[in-house]
Amino acid sequence: MKKKLRRTMLFCPANKPKHLFTSMIYEPDCIIFDLEDAVPFNEKVAARDLLVEALKAIDYGQVEVFARINALYTDFGEDDVRALVPAGLKRLRLPMCESEKDVKDLDVLLTEIERAHNIEVGSVKVQCAIETPKGVVNSLAIAQASPRVTSISFGAEDFTRTLGTDRTKAGNELFLARSTVALNANIAGVDAIDTVYADVKDEEGFIKEVESARNLGFSGKSCIHPSQVELVHKIYTPNSKDIEASIKIIEAARNADIEKGGVIVVDGKMIDIPVIAKAERILELAVGAGIQIGGVSI
Amino acid sequence: MSLDKTFPSYIEGYGTVKPYAGPFATAPSAHRYGPKLSSSKPGDSKIVSNLEAALEKSGIRDGMTISFHHHLRNGDYIVNMVMDKIAEMGIKDITICASSLTNAHEPLIEHIRNGVVTGLHTSGLRGKIGKAQATENILGKPVVFRTHGGRARAIEAGEIKIDIAFIGASACDPMGNMNGVEGKSAFGSMGYPMVDAQYADKVVVITDNICPFPLSKIAIPMQYVDYIIEVESIGDTALIATGATRVTKNPTDLLIAKRAAEVLVASGYIKEGYSFQAGSGGASLAVCKYLKDYMTEHQIVGSFAAGGVTGYLVELLEQGYFKALLDTQTFDVMAVDSIRDNTNHIEMSASMYANPHNKACSAHQLDVMILSATEIDTQFNINSLTGSTGLIMGALGGAPDTAAGAKLTVVVAPTMRKRIPIVVDKVTNIVTPGDTVDVLVTERGISVNPKRQDIQNMLDQAGIKTLSIEDHLKLVEKFTGKPDHISYTDEIVGVVEYRDGTVIDLIYKVKTT
Amino acid sequence: MRAMCGTEDASDVLVSVLLEGRGIVVNLKSKNKPLFGRMIEIAVRETCLEMNIENAIIEVKDFGALDFVIKARTKTAVRAALKQVN
Numbered sequence: 001m002k003k004k005l006r007r008t009m010l011f012c013p014a015n016k017p018k019h020l021f022t023s024m025i026y027e028p029d030c031i032i033f034d035l036e037d038a039v040p041f042n043e044k045v046a047a048r049d050l051l052v053e054a055l056k057a058i059d060y061g062q063v064e065v066f067a068r069i070n071a072l073y074t075d076f077g078e079d080d081v082r083a084l085v086p087a088g089l090k091r092l093r094l095p096m097c098e099s100e101k102d103v104k105d106l107d108v109l110l111t112e113i114e115r116a117h118n119i120e121v122g123s124v125k126v127q128c129a130i131e132t133p134k135g136v137v138n139s140l141a142i143a144q145a146s147p148r149v150t151s152i153s154f155g156a157e158d159f160t161r162t163l164g165t166d167r168t169k170a171g172n173e174l175f176l177a178r179s180t181v182a183l184n185a186n187i188a189g190v191d192a193i194d195t196v197y198a199d200v201k202d203e204e205g206f207i208k209e210v211e212s213a214r215n216l217g218f219s220g221k222s223c224i225h226p227s228q229v230e231l232v233h234k235i236y237t238p239n240s241k242d243i244e245a246s247i248k249i250i251e252a253a254r255n256a257d258i259e260k261g262g263v264i265v266v267d268g269k270m271i272d273i274p275v276i277a278k279a280e281r282i283l284e285l286a287v288g289a290g291i292q293i294g295g296v297s298i
Numbered sequence: 299m300s301l302d303k304t305f306p307s308y309i310e311g312y313g314t315v316k317p318y319a320g321p322f323a324t325a326p327s328a329h330r331y332g333p334k335l336s337s338s339k340p341g342d343s344k345i346v347s348n349l350e351a352a353l354e355k356s357g358i359r360d361g362m363t364i365s366f367h368h369h370l371r372n373g374d375y376i377v378n379m380v381m382d383k384i385a386e387m388g389i390k391d392i393t394i395c396a397s398s399l400t401n402a403h404e405p406l407i408e409h410i411r412n413g414v415v416t417g418l419h420t421s422g423l424r425g426k427i428g429k430a431q432a433t434e435n436i437l438g439k440p441v442v443f444r445t446h447g448g449r450a451r452a453i454e455a456g457e458i459k460i461d462i463a464f465i466g467a468s469a470c471d472p473m474g475n476m477n478g479v480e481g482k483s484a485f486g487s488m489g490y491p492m493v494d495a496q497y498a499d500k501v502v503v504i505t506d507n508i509c510p511f512p513l514s515k516i517a518i519p520m521q522y523v524d525y526i527i528e529v530e531s532i533g534d535t536a537l538i539a540t541g542a543t544r545v546t547k548n549p550t551d552l553l554i555a556k557r558a559a560e561v562l563v564a565s566g567y568i569k570e571g572y573s574f575q576a577g578s579g580g581a582s583l584a585v586c587k588y589l590k591d592y593m594t595e596h597q598i599v600g601s602f603a604a605g606g607v608t609g610y611l612v613e614l615l616e617q618g619y620f621k622a623l624l625d626t627q628t629f630d631v632m633a634v635d636s637i638r639d640n641t642n643h644i645e646m647s648a649s650m651y652a653n654p655h656n657k658a659c660s661a662h663q664l665d666v667m668i669l670s671a672t673e674i675d676t677q678f679n680i681n682s683l684t685g686s687t688g689l690i691m692g693a694l695g696g697a698p699d700t701a702a703g704a705k706l707t708v709v710v711a712p713t714m715r716k717r718i719p720i721v722v723d724k725v726t727n728i729v730t731p732g733d734t735v736d737v738l739v740t741e742r743g744i745s746v747n748p749k750r751q752d753i754q755n756m757l758d759q760a761g762i763k764t765l766s767i768e769d770h771l772k773l774v775e776k777f778t779g780k781p782d783h784i785s786y787t788d789e790i791v792g793v794v795e796y797r798d799g800t801v802i803d804l805i806y807k808v809k810t811t
Numbered sequence: 812m813r814a815m816c817g818t819e820d821a822s823d824v825l826v827s828v829l830l831e832g833r834g835i836v837v838n839l840k841s842k843n844k845p846l847f848g849r850m851i852e853i854a855v856r857e858t859c860l861e862m863n864i865e866n867a868i869i870e871v872k873d874f875g876a877l878d879f880v881i882k883a884r885t886k887t888a889v890r891a892a893l894k895q896v897n
Contacts, residue, residue: 017880018822021777025553025741045890046816050883057879059776226549292761687845716821716875717843777877781846 004064005029005288006151006191007220007236008229013038014067015047020054024063026226029288032066035080036095044076052087066091066127072105081106085113090124091150096158097128098135103145110148122148127193131155132162136177143188151191153222154181157198169205171212182217191219200225210235237289238282246279246286247293253279303728305801311417311439312793318802321702321734326655326798331456333499336524344474344526345508349383352525353462356500358384361391362461363417365498367490368398369466369478369627373537376466376504378405379529385414393417395458397449397490397648398693401425402537410436419458421446422683422693431791432690433808440793440805441690443683446626447652447661447699448797450493454649454656457799463498465491466532470505471513474523478628479515479638481507483532485539486607486628486637488517492647495522506532515638517645543608543630545584550712550741555584558668558710558739563592564760565737565753567665567706570598574620575605575661575700576668578629581710583610585668593619604651604660605696607643612636615643624660626651626696652699654797661696661703669697669735671711673725676767678732678747680709681725683794686718688784688808690792694729699797701734706753713740713774719781721767721774726784727794728803738767745770785809813870814891817884824876826855826884828892829868835859841873854878858885867892 010028012019014035023031033054039047051067067084069092070076081092094106106126114121126148130139136159143152156174160167167173178194185192194213197206210221210232221232238246248266253276256264264271286293305315316324346352358364364384366377377396382405384392390413398421399406407427409415418441423431430436444452452458467476468483478488483506495501495518503526546552558581562568568589576582586603587610593600603611604624609632615623616636623643628634637643652661672692673681680701683692701707711720721740736753738745745767746754757764765773785808792805817825837852844851855869858881869885876884 017820017876020879021877022550022741025550046884046887049887049890050880053879053883053886057877226553290761687842717847717877718875779847779850779878782849784845 005220005284006064006193007285007288008223008232009066009153009193009220010223010226010229011038011068011196013047014051015039015043017050020050021058024060026229028063028223028229029220030064030066030091031060032068032093032222034068035076036068036070044070048076048080048083052083055084055087055089064091065089066093068093068095068129071096072102072109078109081109082113085110085119085124086117091127092124093127093129093153095129096131096135097142097152098132099138100141100145103128103142103149107146107148124148125150127151127153129153129155130181131158133159133177136180139181140184140187143184143190149188149190151193151219152181152185153193154178154195156195171209178213178218179216185219186217192217194218194221196222196224197228198224200227203231207231207235233289236285237291238286242282243286243291243293246282249276249279250283303803305804309440309790309793309804312442312790316800318731318796318800321731322654324798324800326455328455330454331459331497333497343472344523345472346525346527349379349504349527349529350387352502352527353383353387355525356462356502358387358389358462360389363393363395363459365395365460365463365491365494366397367465367488367494368396368400369485369488369490370483370533370538371485372400372402373534374400374402374466375529375531375533376464377403379504380464381406381409381414385409385412390414391416393419395419395449395460397446398422398695399424399427403427407436418442419444419449421449421695423690424692428690432684432688432805433810435789435791435807437791440790443694443792443794445652445694445698445795445797446490446648446696447654447659448694448795448799449490450647450649450651450653451655451797452795452799453493453497454653455799460494460498462500462502463491463494465495465501465503465518467503467505467507468532469507469509469513469515470503470526471509471511471520472526473511474501474503474520474526475511475513475516475518476503476505476523477513477515477517479517479634480509483507483535483538484634484638485533486634487625487645489626489646489651490648492518493649500524502527504529504532506530539628539631539634541631543578543583543610545587545610546580548580551581552584554581554710554712554739554741556588557744558585558708559588559592560762561708561737561739561744561757562589562666562706564762565706565756568592568598571601572598572665573601573663574603574666575664575704577670578606578608579670582668582670583608585710586610586614590614590619602660602663604664605700607633607637609633612643615640624651652696652703652797654699654702659699659703661699664700664704665706667700667704667707669701669707669709669730671709671720673720673722674709674711674735674738675722675725675732676771678735678738678767679725679728680730680732680735681727683729684726684805686722686726686781686784688726688786690805694794698730698734701730702797706737707735708737708739709735710739713742713770714778717778719774719778721771723771727805729794731796731802738770740770742773743770812895814888814895816888816891819872819874822875822877822880824874824881824884825872826881826888827870828885828888830864830866830892830896832866832868834866835864836868837871838869839871839873841871843873843875850878851881854881855885858882859889862886862889864889
C-alpha cells in the first residue's frame with residue numbers, strides 16, 4: 001500500500017471560521033486544527049463546536065485532517081475527543097505526551113467512543129507530541145504504546161521552556177532531543193514530524209532548519225503559515241539524479257529475488273534491503289511532489 | 299455569437315437597441331462626429347474669474363450634456379464643485395457623461411433627486427447612488443454603462459454629444475496647455491479627457507496650478523480649450539494617488555496569482571517581446587510578481603505592459619522587464635513620477651487604449667490580459683458591475699475591451715467572497731462576454747473555456763490539473779449552497795453597452811419587499 | 812440575559828440567544844439575506860431542533876458565514892444560554 005506522505009502539517013487555529021474551509025487550498029499533506037495553544041480559554045467550546053460542524057460539512061479531499069486536542073488532564077481534553085470522533089475525525093494529536101500511560105489513557109477513551117458510535121475500533125490514529133525532556137527520553141515507549149500511534153512530533157517551544165533554556169537559531173539546544181525523536185520514530189516505524197519555525201518572514205532560516213530536520217530523519221515539518229508549505233515540499237522533493245537511480249534500483253530488485261538471498265548489483269554497487277527501502281521512499285516523495293515516474297508503480 | 303437574451307427594440311430614455319452580436323461582429327458606417335468650429339484672436343484671454351462665469355460663458359442651460367473624468371479618483375473635487383454650482387444657478391435636466399464615478403461623488407444623489415441631473419453615462423457606479431438606482435430608479439431612466447474604449451468610441455461617433463467638458467488639470471498655462479503630472483495635485487495620465495477635449499463644443503479647464511506659457515509637458519493642447527478657472531484645490535491629494543501600490547500579502551490571492559502565472563507560462567505566451575496587462579487589485583497585480591521570476595530565469599523581456607499603471611509595473615519597466623508602459627490612468631505616486639520623467643512610460647488616450655472603431659488600439663496588441671470578476675458563469679461570461687443581490691456596485695472599466703483584444707484572457711478570482719459565490723450558473727449581468735474569456739483561475743482550481751482546446755492541450759501537456767467550469771461551480775456550491783434567485787421588476791435601470799455600442803445586457807430594478 | 816457566540820469578522824456570524832417566548836423566533840441581519848436568508852434561518856432552526864430547544868429568541872448578525880459556521884455559533888450560544896438557565 002502506498003504510504004501517506006506527511007511532509008507538511010499546517011497548523012490552523014480552530015476558532016477562526018475562515019481557516020476551517022480555506023486551509024486545504026494550500027495543499028499541505030496534513031492540516032492540524034488547533035484547539036489547544038492557539039485558542040484562548042473562553043473560546044475553547046466555541047472552537048470545538050466550529051471544528052465539529054466543519055468536519056461534518058467540509059470535504060478536505062486528499063488532505064489528512066488532524067485536531068490538536070487539549071491535554072487529557074485539562075477540563076477540555078476528554079470533551080474534545082468525545083465531540084470530534086463521532087463527527088468523523090480520524091487523526092488526533094495529543095499534546096504534552098510524557099509517558100506510555102498518556103497514550104494508553106487516550107487509547108482506552110478512543111476505544112470506548114468508537115464502540116459507542118459504531119466506528120471501527122482502532123481506526124482513529126494518534127500523533128503524540130513530544131514536548132518535554134521526559135517525553136523525549138520516553139519517546140520510544142510512547143511511539144510503541146499503541147498501534148494507533150502513526151507519528152510522533154517534536155515541539156521545541158515547550159521543550160526549551162521545561163529545560164529552562166532559550167531557543168536559538170543555531171538550535172544546538174535541540175540537537176539531541178530532535179535526533180532522539182527521529183531515531184525512536186524510525187525504530188517504532190512511525191513518522192517523525194519536526195517542530196514549528198515561528199519566524200514566518202525568515203525564509204532562509206526556515207529552509208536551513210527543514211533541511212537539517214530532513215537529514216536527521218524527520219518525515220515532515222510543522223508549518224504555521226501557508227507560505228512555508230511549498231518550501232518544505234520543495235526540500236522534500238528528490239532531485240532527478242536520485243529519482244533515476246532509485247528507479248534503476250527498484251527495477252533491479254523486482255527482477256531479482258532478493259528475499260532468497262539473491263544479490264543485486266546496480267552500476268557496480270551492491271544493493272541490499274535498506275537501499276531498496278530508501279529508493280522506495282525517494283520515489284514516494286517524487287510521486288508526492290507530482291513528478292511523473294513512467295513504468296514504475298510503487 | 300449572440301446571447302440567449304432578448305431585449306426590447308426600443309428603451310425609453312435610452313433609444314433604439316442594437317443587440318450584441320459577437321466581439322467584432324458590429325462595424326461602424328458613419329463619419330466621425332465634429333464639434334462646432336471656434337476661432338481665436340491675438341490677445342484673447344481664457345482665464346475666467348470663477349466657475350459661474352465659466353459656466354455662463356460656456357452657455358450652460360437646461361438639458362445639456364457635460365463630461366468629467368475620474369483620474370482624481372476618490373479625491374476628486376471637480377464633479378461636486380461643478381454640479382453644486384449648476385444646481386445653485388437653477389439649471390435642470392443635465393446629463394453627466396463621466397469616464398467613471400467614485401465614492402467621492404455621492405453628493406450627486408441629491409442632484410439626481412432634485413432633477414438637476416437626469417441622465418448618467420459612466421463606466422461604473424457604486425455606493426449609495428448605485429444602490430438607489432438599482433432599487434429606486436432615482437434617475438427615472440436607465441444609466442448607460444460603457445467600457446473605457448466604448449466611451450471613446452461613442453464620443454467619436456457622436457452617439458453622445460458633449461456640450462461642455464470639464465477637465466481637472468494639475469498644471470495648465472494661460473492658454474490651456476495642460477498636464478496631470480506636475481503640481482501638488484498631480485495624478486498622472488489624462489487618457490480619458492484627451493477624447494472629451496477634441497469632441498466637446500466647449501472645454502473648461504479647472505486647475506490649482508497655473509504655469510507660465512508655454513507649458514513644456516502637454517497632455518492636452520490649448521487648441522481644444524475655451525476657458526480656464528483657477529481654484530484652491532482640484533482634489534484631496536491624499537486620495538488622488540496613494541503611495542506605491544504593493545503586491546498583496548493575502549495568501550489566497552498569492553496562491554491564485556501563482557497558479558495563474560503557471561497557466562500563462564504553460565500556454566506559451568510568455569516569451570520575448572510579449573505584451574501584458576493586469577488589473578491593479580489583489581491577485582491580478584500579484585501575477586506580475588511570479589511572471590517576473592520566470593522572466594528572470596529565462597531572460598525574457600516583454601514589449602509593453604498597459605492599463606491602470608501602478609508602482610509595481612513601474613519597477614518592472616525600470617528593471618528592464620518591459621520596454622514600455624502604455625498608460626491611460628495612473629494609480630499611485632510612484633507611477634505619477636514615472637510618467638512625468640520616463641520617456642518609455644507613455645501617456646495614451648482612451649481611444650488609443652481601447653476604442654474598437656478607430657484604426658488601432660493598444661488593447662488589440664495584447665498577448666495576455668489578467669482580469670478580476672465579481673461573478674463568472676458557466677459560459678465564462680463575466681460580471682464586474684452588479685452584485686449578486688442586484689445592486690450596482692462596480693464598473694465595466696477596460697475589461698471587455700482588453701478581453702476582446704488579448705490573445706489570452708485569464709480571470710483570477712476567489713471562488714467566494716463572504717459566502718457569495720463568484721462562480722455561478724448565470725451572471726447577474728453580462729459585462730464581458732464569455733466569447734472573449736479563456737481561462738478561470740481560482741484558489742480551488744483552473745477551468746479552460748471549451749472554445750480554447752489549444753490552451754486546454756497545452757495545460758494538459760504541462761501537467762496542470764484542470765476541471766470543467768461546471769465542476770468548478772459544483773465545488774463552490776458545496777461550500778456556499780445554491781443562492782436564492784433575486785426578484786426584479788420590469789423597470790430598466792441600466793443599459794450595459796458592449797464596446798462597439800451594441801447592448802449586451804440590461805439591469806432591472808430589484809424588487810424590494 | 813442573552814448568551815452570545817461568534818464575531819463580526821468576515822465569514823463569521825454573531826448569534827445571541829434568549830431562551831424565552833413561544834417557539835423559535837429568528838431575527839436575521841445580513842447583507843446576504845436576499846441570497847441566503849432562507850438557508851441561514853433553516854440552519855439556525857435545525858440546530859435548535861437538534862438541541863431540543865423549543866422556545867428561543869435568536870438574533871443573528873451575519874457577516875457572510877457558511878452554514879456550518881451558523882450552526883456551530885448557534886450551538887455554542889444555545890449551550891451558554893442553557894448554562895445560564897441552570
